[in-house]
Amino acid sequence: MLGITMVNIRLLRESDRPDVLEIARHTWDGYDYIPFFFDSWFKDESSHPVGIEFDGHIVALANLRVIDDGQTGWMEALRVHPNHRGKGLAVALTQYVVQVAKNIPVNRVRYTTAIGNATSLHLGETVGMTRKFDLAIHWQDNPAEISWHFSQRPMLEVTANDVYDDLIAAELLPYDTIIYDWKGIDATLDGLKKINSIAQFWVQKHEEETNSFSLGFAREDKSGSQWIFTIYAADTTGFLDHLSHHIHKASELKCTSIFVTYETRYTDVLSSLDWVKIDEDEDWALTLLELVL
Ligand SMILES: CC(C)(COP(=O)(O)OP(=O)(O)OC[C@H]1O[C@@H](n2cnc3c(N)ncnc32)[C@H](O)[C@@H]1OP(=O)(O)O)[C@@H](O)C(=O)NCCC(=O)NCCS
Numbered sequence: 001m002l003g004i005t006m007v008n009i010r011l012l013r014e015s016d017r018p019d020v021l022e023i024a025r026h027t028w029d030g031y032d033y034i035p036f037f038f039d040s041w042f043k044d045e046s047s048h049p050v051g052i053e054f055d056g057h058i059v060a061l062a063n064l065r066v067i068d069d070g071q072t073g074w075m076e077a078l079r080v081h082p083n084h085r086g087k088g089l090a091v092a093l094t095q096y097v098v099q100v101a102k103n104i105p106v107n108r109v110r111y112t113t114a115i116g117n118a119t120s121l122h123l124g125e126t127v128g129m130t131r132k133f134d135l136a137i138h139w140q141d142n143p144a145e146i147s148w149h150f151s152q153r154p155m156l157e158v159t160a161n162d163v164y165d166d167l168i169a170a171e172l173l174p175y176d177t178i179i180y181d182w183k184g185i186d187a188t189l190d191g192l193k194k195i196n197s198i199a200q201f202w203v204q205k206h207e208e209e210t211n212s213f214s215l216g217f218a219r220e221d222k223s224g225s226q227w228i229f230t231i232y233a234a235d236t237t238g239f240l241d242h243l244s245h246h247i248h249k250a251s252e253l254k255c256t257s258i259f260v261t262y263e264t265r266y267t268d269v270l271s272s273l274d275w276v277k278i279d280e281d282e283d284w285a286l287t288l289l290e291l292v293l
Helices: 014-025 034-043 089-103 118-126 160-170 189-196 236-252 264-271
Strands: 008-011 047-054 057-067 072-080 108-114 130-141 156-158 177-180 183-186 200-206 209-221 224-233 257-262 285-292
Touching: 008 089, 014 034, 014 047, 014 057, 014 072, 034 047, 034 072, 034 209, 047 089, 057 089, 072 089, 072 183, 089 108, 089 118, 108 118, 108 183, 118 285, 130 264, 160 189, 160 200, 160 209, 177 189, 177 209, 177 224, 177 285, 183 189, 189 200, 200 236, 209 236, 224 236, 236 257, 236 264
Parallel strands: 072 108, 224 257
Antiparallel strands: 008 047, 047 057, 057 072, 108 285, 130 257, 130 285, 156 200, 177 183, 200 209, 209 224
């Protein structure tokens, strides 16, 4: 089945960079984020990057990052070179990564994937993972071209410390987990501080209580920079206020595209906006999978 007589799984090294970049070049039309993260895996003790070597080259890889104060093994960056797909390498790596997580040990493993990525969903199932919740996603180019504006209630920029108690009390987050850029983290004070070190936070309040929250940050990608944001809102007005705010922000920062993650109950609201361009092939939601170890 494997077509590779002995699967040689090992920790990745910085010297594997050319092979890893070659795999990334063949993933998602070259829009893979791995080139922007590879170096950080070797500076960060919580990362455990692994790969499969064949004929002196890395042909498959994955990273396990320990987060949530040691509770969670976050599975990310699973990639197999197109020439080596369909041979069981992703299954072997997924099983291996779960074993690494058990050995550390952590209490659970998690990852997110697009709901249309049937292979990725199947891989999670093979190690016993189940879907916890879905969130909608949408990409769009040229935010500067969007002239739509919506502003009903004031938006306040806040810090992790400002927002922590209110955010949990507001019950806006499924499983008290914040999703940002395909990653998930527990909404503890420490988790919020970590996200706040790369992202800005905004809230809206009603009678002193937080009723909407969003985060946003810019990340370089192949064609410029992308404004990445996530919105959690108790009502449609809050959702639209944050959406408009982030589009304005992306435009102000001259980002070439936006990527929004938001609650599935607002998909009709988003798609009814006249500037929204939805590609039929576009994945419209991501899902978080989990296995308690
Ligand atoms: C997804 C990816 C890692 C799979 O790698 P692979 O080495 O070809 O996968 P494997 O050969 O180990 O097999 C995958 C499993 O999914 C199954 N599978 C394949 N296509 C499937 C589909 N459309 N629906 C359901 N299951 C599918 C296979 O049958 C196999 O399961 P099995 O062992 O129970 O038969 C690879 O295609 C890739 O790198 N894709 C781009 C990046 C990506 O999507 N990463 C994962 C999400 S971040």
